[in-house]
Amino acid sequence: MNKPIRTLSRSLIGALIVFCIFISCRQPNWRDKPAHQRDSIEHKNKRTLAREVIRNWNTWSTRHVDRRRNNFEVGFMELQRKRQSLLREECQRQKLGNIDDDFDVMKLEPKVKLLYSDKHRFILCEIPKCASSSMKKVLLTTEKLVNTTNPREVKSELAHRLADAKLDLRRLRNATGIAERLRNYKRLIIVRDPVYRLLSAYRNKLEKEYPWSRDFADMSRKIHSNVSAEGRGTKLATFAEFLKYAAMDRDRDRHWKLYYDLCLPCTIRYDFIAHVETINNDMTEFMKMLRMENMSFPSNYAASEQTDIEKLEKYMASVPLGTIEDIYNSYRNDFEMFGFSRP
Template sequence: MGKSRFFRNGLILGSVFMILLIIIYWDAVGAAHFYLHTTISRSQASRPPPISRSMPKHEAVDNKDNSIPSGSDAFLKFLEGTSEPRQKTRDDNTPAAFGNASTAAGKPEDKDTSEDKKKRQDDRKQLMHDLCSINSTLDFPGKSRTFNDIPSRELDHLIVDDRHGIIYCYVPKVACSHWKRVMIVLSETLLDNGVPYRDPMDVPLEQVHEIKVHLTLNKFSRRLRKVKLKNYTKFLFVRDPFVRLISAYRDKLATANEDFYRRFSTVMLKRYGNYSNPPASVVDAFRSGIQPSFSHFIQYLLDPKTEKQRPFNEHWKQVYRLCHPCQIKYDFIGKLETVDEDAEHLLRILQVDNIIHFPPSYNNRTTSSWQQYWFSSIPYESTRKLYKLYEPDYKFFGYPKPEKLLQDL
């Protein structure tokens, strides 16, 4: 009887110990093993072989079997670089590939062009670094907080590709649909009849913005977030802040978008359009010629009541609030105004230009030349207040202050 009770107690203690080990392991590794090489598919077909491509040098040397260590400590050491590093880095923790873009993918590139592109990136990153320093006169909410101070929900715009070691902070109205398509193809997180998409433009639009399709940084443990940010290549694309606002208005409020009409347009119409009871649906509203004007939209952005009720929508939220440039050291900063050239340069640096190309840019994008027209109905004082609201984005990314819009001539 005594031996039986001793055996039973030992079995219980052993089971409890194993459960604790599993909990500790899962907390350390986060969702990495679940998401790594995991795909979302409408088919249960077996996974096909990977897309044929030349393996980057750091994968061929440092991870010969293309596998991830099974233990949590080994996995973290693998990423942290305490065992075999993912890729060699320079002293400033910037991936070595950034030091020589012309040879990153093993393809020749004009020397002067390569040096010009590298200098452009160096200047953009240095500007952001200078403005984030404590000596900078630029002040804005959240400037002095640390990465640990950022709530997990605010890291949902950082898309992670574990297959290639890439983190992309997407900014709506800055070609983010195209870049999300690229990330889906690279990470193989979406299948069509068991086969990963190879052409970004083949990915269905309704799937591109599905939250479950993308692996975002907030889905990992705090420790893994820091490990990935240290070792992965991080990039974002930006555009002129006022032009981005015009694009957001045209796309979400000036077109028949039911969701945005119910959530935002009705609020604007009630507050600033003298419609105490606007039509219930966007179809009825547009049929009656009722929709918020661009002036109503600007009033909404400047109204203190707006963010007291809910944070800005991602389509007009400031980039510094979406991507946290003072807490995350980005390796590449692209601009929509030079998206084709910047995209080509980035894909070469990432060593994936031999397997994927950035989709052609839009031919009818909202342009800077339209600003004078759209802001002609906005009072100068409101335009000045709006500039102050988006001033960090102007300065962070080197966009000139829109002097003509701010001066009452």
């Protein structure tokens, strides 16, 4: 009695699997659709669509730079070797340059902003919205340029103003001194998923008219006027409008300029590559190696104010899929050189 039932069950299950495969094969790929159709997929709720689009970003910890490793507890130096190896491979594959320890310092472009610590002998390439405020607080504290030993007590406004005035390598105005530090100091770069960085820049600079950045409010209105069907007006740009603008912009502001342009990672060899997504672990190990004792890496924002997956999901709900594809194509170098997953 049981044998015919088992046989029938297997047959039904097999038929169901074949049906599911048949249905999935018939589903059209949104990338194959014309742009105007991609941007108006009506059979899905936007909120649900946003969750699907960012699902890859939410699982970055197993697939971004370290997607080849099986255990997150891999040693810090092994992790660094993997990140550097990936960067080297992508620079060569895309023919963007050759990483060199002895590059010509006179070719160091003005847009490359390097901050230095003589006490601990390291250099940081500053990338806005990638823990730059926190790093400046650490630098000012270790160099004893502020009256505290706790970087958390340093105000962000003071950190930017003082570090830019005292620790910018370009201000040495001495090619020999710059070259010596670049040759002998450890070099650090901190990056993050480009889409999270774009959202952080938008929330901090363009979403509202903040007293400390009225120039960015004017820029936000200009972005809205340029990409909106409404034309000129007084409205600030939406996140979707900002992404559309960022994908087209060729003279980007530093807060959303590509890592490739800001830090020349295919020219300058960076000894340490940190990620905002793993910043506490990365910087703990980095500071330990440089013997920066009795100091913890400060967070610049309270947990509730940080740009996290929930906020990304909320903002992405209004972004057309075509715009997301354009952002990836525009920031492809940053995604691929540092191993962040394609959206």
